Amino acid sequence: MSIPRALTIAGSDSGGGAGIQADLKTFQELDVFGMSAITAITVQNTLGVEKVYPLPPEASAEQIRAVGSDIGVDALKTGMLFNAEIIELVARQIASFGWRNVVVDPVMIAKGGASLLLTEAIQAMKEHLLPLALIVTPNIPEAEVLSGIQIRTMEDRREAAKRIAEHGARTVVIKGGHDQGDRVIDLLYDGSAFTGLAGRRIETKHTHGTGCTFSAAIAAGLAKGLTVERAVEEARAFIQAAIEDTLELGRGHGPTNHWAYCRRRVQV
Ligand SMILES: Nc1ncnc2c1ncn2[C@@H]1O[C@H](COP(=O)(O)OP(=O)(O)O)[C@@H](O)[C@H]1O
Ligand SMILES: Cc1ncc(COP(=O)(O)O)c(N)n1
Numbered sequence: 001m002s003i004p005r006a007l008t009i010a011g012s013d014s015g016g017g018a019g020i021q022a023d024l025k026t027f028q029e030l031d032v033f034g035m036s037a038i039t040a041i042t043v044q045n046t047l048g049v050e051k052v053y054p055l056p057p058e059a060s061a062e063q064i065r066a067v068g069s070d071i072g073v074d075a076l077k078t079g080m081l082f083n084a085e086i087i088e089l090v091a092r093q094i095a096s097f098g099w100r101n102v103v104v105d106p107v108m109i110a111k112g113g114a115s116l117l118l119t120e121a122i123q124a125m126k127e128h129l130l131p132l133a134l135i136v137t138p139n140i141p142e143a144e145v146l147s148g149i150q151i152r153t154m155e156d157r158r159e160a161a162k163r164i165a166e167h168g169a170r171t172v173v174i175k176g177g178h179d180q181g182d183r184v185i186d187l188l189y190d191g192s193a194f195t196g197l198a199g200r201r202i203e204t205k206h207t208h209g210t211g212c213t214f215s216a217a218i219a220a221g222l223a224k225g226l227t228v229e230r231a232v233e234e235a236r237a238f239i240q241a242a243i244e245d246t247l248e249l250g251r252g253h254g255p256t257n258h259w260a261y262c263r264r265r266v267q268v
Contacts, residue, residue: 004032004223005072008216009064009090010079010107011040011052011116017255018044018110018209019079025258026216026238032223035071037063039090040082040116046208046250048112057085064093075101075223077215080116084124091128101222104133104169105215106142111208111253122146131168135228137215138164140178154187161189171228173218177210188232195229197236206246206254213256214239237261 006027013019020036027034039060043051060081067073076099081087094102106125108117117125122145130136130146144151146167147160151174161172170191176184181201188195217238221231241264242256249255 005035005074006032006219006223007035007037007067007073007076008079009037009039009060009076011042012038013042013044015045018212022209022212023077023216026213027220029258029262030217030220032220035067039086040080046252046254048252049110049114052082054082057089060086061089061093064090068097073099075219077103077105077219078129079105079212080107082116083118084121087121087124088128091132094132100134102132102134103215103219104129104136105211106136106138106146108142108145126167133169135171135173135218136164136169137173137175137211139175139211143174157187158194161187165189165191173232175211175214177207186236197233199236199240202243204243204246206256207243208253208255210239210243210256213242213258
């Protein structure tokens with residue numbers, strides 16, 4: 001039996017709700033063997049990011065080389081990459097292995113406002129990483145930065161997706177977590193057609209790590225051989241359950257519940 005293998009290249013969240021920790025929990029729940037290449041260590045809890053310690057760029061590259069050359073990678077995701085040097089070395093490793101199932105979560109700013117990507121690194125992300133992406137998953141503020149346009153309407157969102165695709169990402173998913181109203185819509189653009197994945201908006205402050213969890217679930221689906229559309233659909237169901245079954249941890253913006261999706265499946 002061959003076990004699907006997924007790699008996360010991201011920052012560590014000591015609070016366990018986002019970053020590497022969220023990704024590995026998600027891989028585990030979705031029956032995928034999880035591996036990690038840590039790019040930075042954050043001192044973080046539900047109240048916010050207190051400090052960021054980026055690792056030397058070679059540390060990220062060497063972790064990727066070590067797992068890629070031995071264990072193998074069926075799919076990977078990137079999260080917090082922090083600076084241009086890390087982005088360049090990570091992109092070089094991904095390209096040298098020729099990995100295709102690449103999910104880029106262009107993490108820029110934590111929900112609490114801390115910067116997880118230096119402004120000068122945005123160009124490196126567009127130039128080196130987006131061309132390698134099978135899927136890129138910006139939230140609305142990240143989509144505005146990557147596309148250079150302000151997003152107010154659904155039409156703006158479609159235009160932004162087209163512009164982001166011009167950087168080379170095969171599929172663009174603009175996430176709707178920042179939507180107002182009673183529905184959230186994640187917009188998927190595959191280079192020719194748009195698909196809206198709508199869900200009920202859950203009123204909660206416990207959404208720490210939603211984007212990390214969502215992109216990790218997509219990578220898990222790709223590792224198992226799902227199509228892009230199926231992997232995104234399952235990731236939406238995973239994050240919806242994880243937000244709904246809140247854990248109420250911490251005094252600030254708490255983590256989502258990584259057990260929820262699979263526990264529900266066992267019950268039905
Ligand atoms: N309050 C919410 N209710 C339902 N789904 C949500 C909510 N907040 C986020 N999501 C979903 O979580 C995923 C991550 O979206 P988002 O929160 O926008 O990402 P990020 O963490 O990068 O800001 C998306 O699939 C989005 O639709
Ligand atoms: C290490 C790390 N990676 C990513 C996020 C983004 O998550 P969120 O936007 O939910 O704060 C984070 N807070 N910490």
